[in-house]
Amino acid sequence: MQLIQQGAEAKVYALTFYGKEAIAKERFPKTYRHPVLDKKLTARRVIQEARCLYRCQQAGIDTPALYYIDSNRNIIYMERIQGCTVKQYLLNQTDDKAACDGIAEKIGTTLATLHALDIIHGDLTTSNLYIRESTNSLVLIDFGLSFISNLVEDKAVDLYVLERAFLSTHPNSQALFDKIIQVYLKRSTTGKQVYARLEDVRLRGRKKSMVG
Numbered sequence: 001m002q003l004i005q006q007g008a009e010a011k012v013y014a015l016t017f018y019g020k021e022a023i024a025k026e027r028f029p030k031t032y033r034h035p036v037l038d039k040k041l042t043a044r045r046v047i048q049e050a051r052c053l054y055r056c057q058q059a060g061i062d063t064p065a066l067y068y069i070d071s072n073r074n075i076i077y078m079e080r081i082q083g084c085t086v087k088q089y090l091l092n093q094t095d096d097k098a099a100c101d102g103i104a105e106k107i108g109t110t111l112a113t114l115h116a117l118d119i120i121h122g123d124l125t126t127s128n129l130y131i132r133e134s135t136n137s138l139v140l141i142d143f144g145l146s147f148i149s150n151l152v153e154d155k156a157v158d159l160y161v162l163e164r165a166f167l168s169t170h171p172n173s174q175a176l177f178d179k180i181i182q183v184y185l186k187r188s189t190t191g192k193q194v195y196a197r198l199e200d201v202r203l204r205g206r207k208k209s210m211v212g
């Protein structure tokens, strides 16, 4: 078992699980929280993450296959995606317009489907989007902050988080993000309301950064 990431909330290991390339994501105790409360909150988070992963899978969104949940030790075992992140992909392909349009189409379509299920990812970045090597399909990972909500506000904030991630990681990517939104609007029945709210969220974001 090889530790590949030690985050603030979880440790992520690479391992083989019954012969398959897998990831084990373990949530560890937070020592600043009361142990009883911590146990409850951590267990709830693990279940929430697994539930969102499962819901996506059921709806045909490409996500890592869920292998096993160890609820005593707060570990989720899942498929290890073979491929590259959208972040790596875009850093290599910025000049290839067809490739960028293709990726925008996939991201916009996937997010419209996700939000139609009332799943808010909560941490949309180009590192949490993978391109599966074998099929070229877009894979969503890291449902650690995900939750279920039908609120337009939550969906708009989800898109705003992705927009900030795009603009801070990929120079001159506003056009690409706009293309994602165009696709989202085409594929989502509530897209118009979400987009209108996104404009408000952007405004709030700008005001906040002006005030400091």
Ligand SMILES: Nc1ncnc2c1ncn2[C@@H]1O[C@H](COP(=O)(O)OP(=O)(O)OP(=O)(O)O)[C@@H](O)[C@H]1O
Pocket: 004, 005, 006, 007, 008, 009, 010, 011, 012, 023, 025, 064, 078, 079, 080, 081, 082, 123, 127, 128, 141, 142, 143, 144, 145
């Ligand atoms: N199913 C997977 N397949 C391939 N790589 C993965 C997978 N899950 C996680 N990883 C890798 O491990 C890294 C960390 O995983 P993840 O983003 O789920 O954890 P985290 O950000 O530390 O946790 P959280 O956001 O839930 O607190 C990812 O950025 C990715 O590189």
